[in-house]
Amino acid sequence: MNRLVNMQDALSQATTLEEVQTFVQDLRAVYDLEHLVYHSVNSTGAQYAALTYDPGWVERYIEQDYARIDPVVQGCYRQFQPIDWKALDWSAKPSRAFLGEAGDAGLGNQGFSVPIRGPSGQFALVSVNQKCNDDSWSSFTSERVADLLLISHYLNEKALQIEGNPNRGPIRSLSPREKDTLTLLAAGSNRANIAETLKISESTLRVYIESARFKLGATNTTHAVAMALTHGLIVV
Amino acid sequence: MIRYVYADQLSVHPKLQASMLKDRALQFHKRLKWEVSVDANGFERDQYDSLNPLYVIWETPEGLHGGSMRFLPSTGATMVNDFFSHLTGKVIADQRVWETTRFCVSPSAQDGGRIAALLMLAGAQLGVGFGLSHAIGVFDARMIRIYRKLGWLPEVLGTDGHGREAISAGLWEFRPDLLSGLASKAGVSTDVSEHWFARAFGQDKVAFAA
Numbered sequence: 001m002n003r004l005v006n007m008q009d010a011l012s013q014a015t016t017l018e019e020v021q022t023f024v025q026d027l028r029a030v031y032d033l034e035h036l037v038y039h040s041v042n043s044t045g046a047q048y049a050a051l052t053y054d055p056g057w058v059e060r061y062i063e064q065d066y067a068r069i070d071p072v073v074q075g076c077y078r079q080f081q082p083i084d085w086k087a088l089d090w091s092a093k094p095s096r097a098f099l100g101e102a103g104d105a106g107l108g109n110q111g112f113s114v115p116i117r118g119p120s121g122q123f124a125l126v127s128v129n130q131k132c133n134d135d136s137w138s139s140f141t142s143e144r145v146a147d148l149l150l151i152s153h154y155l156n157e158k159a160l161q162i163e164g165n166p167n168r169g170p171i172r173s174l175s176p177r178e179k180d181t182l183t184l185l186a187a188g189s190n191r192a193n194i195a196e197t198l199k200i201s202e203s204t205l206r207v208y209i210e211s212a213r214f215k216l217g218a219t220n221t222t223h224a225v226a227m228a229l230t231h232g233l234i235v236v
Numbered sequence: 237m238i239r240y241v242y243a244d245q246l247s248v249h250p251k252l253q254a255s256m257l258k259d260r261a262l263q264f265h266k267r268l269k270w271e272v273s274v275d276a277n278g279f280e281r282d283q284y285d286s287l288n289p290l291y292v293i294w295e296t297p298e299g300l301h302g303g304s305m306r307f308l309p310s311t312g313a314t315m316v317n318d319f320f321s322h323l324t325g326k327v328i329a330d331q332r333v334w335e336t337t338r339f340c341v342s343p344s345a346q347d348g349g350r351i352a353a354l355l356m357l358a359g360a361q362l363g364v365g366f367g368l369s370h371a372i373g374v375f376d377a378r379m380i381r382i383y384r385k386l387g388w389l390p391e392v393l394g395t396d397g398h399g400r401e402a403i404s405a406g407l408w409e410f411r412p413d414l415l416s417g418l419a420s421k422a423g424v425s426t427d428v429s430e431h432w433f434a435r436a437f438g439q440d441k442v443a444f445a446a
Contacts, residue, residue, distance in 0.1 A: 078288050079242055080309045081366050081437060116331060117312030145367030146332065153331030156311070226326035 011154055017048065017162055020155065024050040027151065031144075033128050034108035038155045040116075040124035040163075048159060057105035069094045076115040076125055082145055084138075085111035110137040114152040118160060126152040174233055178212040181205060183234045186225045238358045238429075239293045240436035243285060255301035256293060257281060259342045267343065268376075284308060284315060284337065292358045294351050296342075303341040303351040305359060307334045310372060316405055320374050323394035323405035332369040333407075334362075339373070349385075353422035356386050360418055361433045363410030370407040377402045387417050 007030065011023045020038070028036040037051040051058065060066075067073045075088040090099060103109070108131035116124040128148065130137060141148075174182070177198070184194045195202045209221055218224035228234045239252070246253045257279035264270045264280055274280050287308060294302040308314055310328050314335040317327050336359060341348045363371060373390070375383075377400050383389045390406025397403060419426045 078244055079290075080312075081290070083437070087437065114331070117309050119312070119329075146369070149331045149367055153311070156331070222325045223321065223327070 008151075008154055011158055014158055015162065017050065017159070020158060020162070021050040023155075025052055028052045031128070034106070034131050035127075035129040037127045037129070038124065038152075038159065039127075040118075040122065040156065040159055042118075042120075042122045042163070046163075048163065050155075050159075054106050057102070057107075060101075060105070066098060069098055071095050071098075072111065072113055072127060073125065076113055077123060080115050080117055082112065082114045082149065084141060085113065086134075108132070110134075112137075112141045112148070114148055116152055116156045118156060122160070124152075124156050124159070126155060174212055174215060174228065175208075178208050178215070179228075179234055181208040182212055182225050182228045185209075185221065186229060186234060237295055238354060238432040239295050240290060240358070240362065240433065241293060242290050243288045246291065249299075251299050252293065252295055252301055254279070255342075256291070256304050256340075259301050259344075260304075260338060260340050262343045263340045264338070284313070287313060290362075292355060292362065294354050294358075296345075301342055302345050303348075303355050304338070305336050305340070305355055306338045307336055307359075307362070307371075309333075310335050314372075316372055316374055320405050323374065323396055323403070324372075325394060328372055330369070332367070333372055334368055336371045336373040336408075339375075339379075350423055352382055353386055353418060354424070356383075356388060357415065357418040357422045357424070357429055358432065359408075360388070360410060360414050361429050363408075364412050364415065365433050365437070368410050370409055372405065372407050374403060374405050376400075376404075386421055388414055 007023065007026060010026075011020070014020055014023065024036050024038055035052045037049065037053065039047070039049045039051070041047050049058075053061075061070075069092075071088040071090050072085060076083065090096060108129050110130045110132055111127055113125055113127040116126065118124060126148065130140070132140075180198055181194060184197060189197070191202055191205055195205045198205070200208075209224070212218075212228070213221060213224040216224050216227045218227050225234075239249075241249070254277070257277075261272075261274045261278055261280035264272045265274050272280050272282065284306070290307045291304055292307065293304040296302045310317070310330055310333040314328075315337050316324060316335055317329070321327060339355065341351045341355075345351055359371060362368075375390070380389070388408060390404075390408045393405045393407060395402050395404040415426050415429065419429055422429075
């Protein structure tokens with residue numbers, strides 16, 4: 001579990017999608033899984049994936065547009081609970097043929113997926129895949145479901161942040177003064193004390209707060225502080 | 237019995253669906269006088285019903301709505317983020333937190349207290365079963381007595397207004413040890429509760445063999 005915490009730290013530092021790909025590969029190794037996949041489709045239809053599948057299989061999947069018939073995608077798209085692949089409907093003939101092909105491409109017989117609903121219609125899916133029997137898979141997933149939700153959350157937040165989400169918007173960087181102001185607000189200081197600490201007037205302070213709020217797209221000062229904290233722009 | 241059913245699966249249960257939406261109109265429009273819209277059929281529906289939410293419904297032996305609540309993941313659009321962020325003070329978007337709304341017991345139910353307990357049990361079963369950390373919801377003062385009686389109080393994030401008029405946003409923590417207490421108050425065993433959950437989400441529907 002400590003290793004997982006360290007890896008989350010590494011992911012939070014990531015600034016490129018390549019680093020997200022590295023994280024996905026490392027995570028696959030930590031859990032000793034056959035495969036791990038993060039796949040996102042945003043509101044404009046743009047897609048992004050970080051995965052450990054064989055490149056040939058990925059190419060084939062895209063070329064055949066298998067997302068149309070893949071029971072994992074089809075079963076998860078409208079819902080949002082984490083799901084074992086065995087609970088999906090594999091009964092249609094194309095689904096069974098698809099399953100056979102996936103097996104030939106090196107996928108294991110067990111799978112578990114976490115659907116993610118993001119802002120403004122974004123949809124993502126984190127899937128883990130393994131070769132093992134039903135009992136060991138069900139004990140793995142029931143022990144690890146909370147971890148998997150957490151990992152899915154971090155992966156999606158990071159991917160949205162890197163790609164620059166159209167709704168939440170790319171977070172614009174704050175000036176040193178804006179950072180100081182939000183940091184002190186987050187620490188619970190009142191405006192008069194902050195102005196004194198920073199040796200500026202309260203009206204100048206108000207300008208910094210307003211510009212930070214505007215850059216973050218926050219609705220009020222509290223919201224701005226919360227956003228700056230969650231995006232790692234300030235540290236308290 | 238408890239049914240866990242997504243909106244797009246509800247159309248195969250038209251009686252259940254219609255009675256739920258009518259009961260919601262009675263409770264939220266007529267009784268509580270909330271600003272909700274009721275259509276020509278007498279159905280209370282809002283924009284979140286069109287996001288394919290997951291309903292937890294107590295179905296009576298006659299196949300009608302006895303009580304229900306609605307769940308949506310907090311990472312997508314939620315009422316609390318869209319309308320009540322002044323109560324929470326921040327946007328709550330977390331893969332392990334689902335929003336619960338429209339907690340409703342049928343006004344015609346004889347055993348409303350037990351139905352409330354059944355719904356809370358089913359909600360807890362859902363969270364524990366899926367490894368969620370919390371449910372988030374907005375509630376008014378009259379509900380606090382019910383939560384206390386059931387032994388599952390939310391952590392209050394913020395409150396607006398006073399006395400009977402107060403509304404609050406709160407987080408309910410999902411803990412496995414809650415289930416037996418809620419089950420005994422609902423008058424069912426935890427086995428039954430697990431069975432309802434497994435029937436909706438279990439793996440025994442179609443065999444998956446590579």
